[in-house]
Amino acid sequence: MSMETKLEVVAIPVSDVDRAKRFYESLGWRLDADFAVGPDFRVVQLTPPGSQCSIHVGKGVTKAAPGSAQGLFLVVTDIEAARTELIGHGVDVSQVFHFDGDHRPVPGPDPERRSYFSYASFRDPDGNAWVLQELKTRLPGRGLALSLANLTELLREAETRHGDYQPTAPKHHWSGWYAAYVLARAEGRTSEEAAKDGALHVQRTLDRAQR
Numbered sequence: 001m002s003m004e005t006k007l008e009v010v011a012i013p014v015s016d017v018d019r020a021k022r023f024y025e026s027l028g029w030r031l032d033a034d035f036a037v038g039p040d041f042r043v044v045q046l047t048p049p050g051s052q053c054s055i056h057v058g059k060g061v062t063k064a065a066p067g068s069a070q071g072l073f074l075v076v077t078d079i080e081a082a083r084t085e086l087i088g089h090g091v092d093v094s095q096v097f098h099f100d101g102d103h104r105p106v107p108g109p110d111p112e113r114r115s116y117f118s119y120a121s122f123r124d125p126d127g128n129a130w131v132l133q134e135l136k137t138r139l140p141g142r143g144l145a146l147s148l149a150n151l152t153e154l155l156r157e158a159e160t161r162h163g164d165y166q167p168t169a170p171k172h173h174w175s176g177w178y179a180a181y182v183l184a185r186a187e188g189r190t191s192e193e194a195a196k197d198g199a200l201h202v203q204r205t206l207d208r209a210q211r
Contacts, residue, residue, distance in 0.1 A: 009045065011056045014126045015066035017042060020057040023124050026089050029055075048074060067127030077149065079109060079118045079134035086122060086132075093122045093132075109134070154182055161195045172202045 014020040021044050025031055029046040032054060036042040041060040047053075051074075056062075076082035079096050086093045098110040098117050110117035118134040158181045162174060169177075180201035184194035 007053050009054050009056050010069075010072070011062040011064070012069050012072075012124070012128050013062050013064040013066045014057045014124070014128070016125070017044060017058055019125055020044070021046070024055070024057070027086065027091070028089070067123075069128040072128065072130045074130055074132050075135045076132050077134070077136055079120060079132055082132050083120045091122050094120050096120045151182075154185055157185070157191060158182055158198075161191060162198070165195060165199060169199070169202065170206055172206065176205055177202050 012020070021031070021034070024046045027048075029048050032045040032047055034042075034044045036059075041058070043056050043058040043061050045054050045056055047055075074082075083093050083096060095107055096109050097105045097107055097119055100106050113134070113136075115135045115137050116133060120132040121129060122132075123129050155178070158178050161181060162177055165177065177198040181194045181198040184197040185191065189197070
């Protein structure tokens with residue numbers, strides 16, 4: 001098994017740190033940090049709602065030219081609602097589009113509203129380009145985007161799976177099984193694999209308690 005190496009921060013090249021900070025905060029992004037070390041280094045960390053990865057804007061954080069970051073993807077569950085919200089924050093957002101069979105942009109969302117196939121785009125004041133991508137269901141093995149709706153659905157799924165496990169299971173508290181199941185599903189494993197993880201966690205917990 002490979003060691004976990006989670007993408008934590010992406011540096012975004014900007015020319016005016018305070019302007020960039022105001023822009024991203026206006027989108028509702030959380031301000032995590034803003035500090036300077038000497039006259040030539042300042043870092044501002046902001047995190048999009050629901051994201052486990054943050055961005056850095058600042059002075060001395062990257063040698064890339066301001067505005068040169070392109071193709072930065074923001075995954076959303078409802079492309080139209082996300083676009084409307086950004087427009088409400090004063091952002092100039094493209095129309096929703098999808099690609100045809102020759103990968104040419106076509107106006108409107110994907111006709112079948114398939115995950116990964118509908119987009120919209122916008123830029124920050126320096127021209128760094130962001131892409132909204134609609135994703136309702138991830139491909140197998142890609143993990144889950146833990147929005148409130150997805151987490152609610154996942155807990156209901158866990159309840160059903162735990163109900164199947166309960167009749168033949170040793171005495172245990174449901175929370176440990178649920179935690180192992182939800183974590184496994186969030187990491188991209190199937191429901192069957194997640195149920196096995198839940199049972200394994202219960203057994204290991206009981207084994208430790210008996211030592």
